[in-house]
Amino acid sequence: MEFAAFCALYRTRYLQYAHSRLADLPTADVAVRTAFAQLAEQWDQALRSPHTNAYAWRLLNRHISALEGAADDAGGEAARPKGHGVGRSLLPDHTNETRILHQDLGIPFVEATEMMGHVSPRPR
Structure with a gap:
């Protein structure tokens, strides 16, 4: 039930993120x-991790x-619509992910940060 939720x-x-x-x-x-599907197989392990x-x-x-990678190997990079894909950025992955989201x-x-499993600093 927790997994379904x-x-x-x-x-x-x-899906929005993957499509981007x-x-x-x-x-x-x-x-x-x-x-x-993979998460379903590993759900117990995910729940025991520091942040599901x-x-x-x-x-x-x-x-x-x-x-x-499969699209790049097949020449898909050139066919990818402009504005899609992270590309080869010098930014850390989490920075690109946050920007996209x-x-x-x-x-x-x-x-966005909660969805990625990053804990946002809380004001004191």
């Missing part, structure tokens, strides 16, 4: 479905990166 809460956002990095929506959907969201986010990004997709910063 997690999927319901994050599926749409994960991959060439098309069907490929993004494959990345999200595959990540959730970070665990799930790493799985998602692994699957997106694998599909990006917050600036490109309009997700509030606190929600």
